[in-house]
Amino acid sequence: MVSTKIVIAGGFGAGKTTLVGSVSEIPPVSTEAVMTEASVAHDDTTATPGKVTTTVAMDFGRLTLEQELIMYMFGTPGQARFWFMWDDIVRGAVGAVIVVDSRRLADCFDAIDYFEKHQNIPYIVALNKFDGELGYTADEIREALEIAPDIPIVDFDARDRRSSGTVLRRLLEFTLSRPRRAELVG
Numbered sequence: 001m002v003s004t005k006i007v008i009a010g011g012f013g014a015g016k017t018t019l020v021g022s023v024s025e026i027p028p029v030s031t032e033a034v035m036t037e038a039s040v041a042h043d044d045t046t047a048t049p050g051k052v053t054t055t056v057a058m059d060f061g062r063l064t065l066e067q068e069l070i071m072y073m074f075g076t077p078g079q080a081r082f083w084f085m086w087d088d089i090v091r092g093a094v095g096a097v098i099v100v101d102s103r104r105l106a107d108c109f110d111a112i113d114y115f116e117k118h119q120n121i122p123y124i125v126a127l128n129k130f131d132g133e134l135g136y137t138a139d140e141i142r143e144a145l146e147i148a149p150d151i152p153i154v155d156f157d158a159r160d161r162r163s164s165g166t167v168l169r170r171l172l173e174f175t176l177s178r179p180r181r182a183e184l185v186g
Contacts (some may be wrong), residue, residue, distance in 0.1 A: 003070040005092050006171060007121075008059070009114070010099035011107025012078035015128040015158035017059050019099060020075045023164045024061025058089055063168065071168060078107070086114060095175040096123040097167055099158065102134045105144055112145055122175045126167045127155040 008016045021028045059075030074089050090096070096115055100108045108125075115123040125147060127134055136144070138153045147153065152174050156163040 001068060001070060003072060004094050004172075005072045005074060006168070007090050007093045007096040008073055008075040008099060009086070009096055009111045009123075010076075010078060011101065011104065011111065014078060014099040014101045014104075014107065015130075016075040016078065016099050018158040019097070019126075019128075019164045019167070020059040020061040020073050022159055022161045023063050023168065024073065025064060026062050029058075029060040058085065063165070065169075065172075069172075071172075073168075076111075083110070083114075090118065090121060093121055095171045096121055097171050098123055098125050100125055100127050100141070100145075101130060102127055102136050102141060103130065105141065108145065112147065122171075122178050124152040124154065124167070124171050124174055127153065128158045129155055132157070 008019055010016050017028075017030055021030070058077065059073070061073040061075075063071045063073065065071060074093070076086055076089050077083075098108055098111045098115065112123075112125075115121055125141075125145070127138065127141060134141075134155055138155065141147075142149075142151075142153055152170055154167055154170050156167045158164055
């Protein structure tokens with residue numbers, strides 16, 4: 001049995017917690033907290049008016065694939081005030097999924113920049129279909145986000161277990177297809 005760590009990242013309200021919860025075979029660990037008046041100035045809920053909670057530390061879930069591979073999923077908080085935790089959450093990950101809400105592309109720029117600077121962690125972009133629609137094609141989103149042509153972009157519904165599972169499988173395929181870099185040991 002082999003285990004691996006992956007990270008689910010993205011902007012505020014993009015669907016990270018929902019993705020982890022939809023595929024986890026264990027009750028997911030979630031640090032969702034009720035949003036208060038203090039967050040109003042920081043968290044724009046215009047596109048997600050029903051959102052009343054937010055991740056304040058991380059999400060955690062587990063998924064066993066093919067009885068040979070256990071995938072541990074760590075979801076990052078999306079707000080800038082919690083980004084100081086990302087380095088610790090990402091440490092040891094073999095890959096990352098950046099969840100994108102196509103209605104709010106600007107909210108994922110920081111996550112993309114973060115993983116672009118950590119070249120040793122491959123990532124894919126997962127476009128969460130809110131209301132079953134994207135509003136833009138994958139090519140339009142690739143251009144808007146300035147993502148390299150070799151980075152996979154997939155669309156999915158974070159609420160759907162099968163759809164979210166397809167995203168995780170695509171991440172593993174992409175990660176395994178990349179040449180391995182030697183790690184420096186100090």
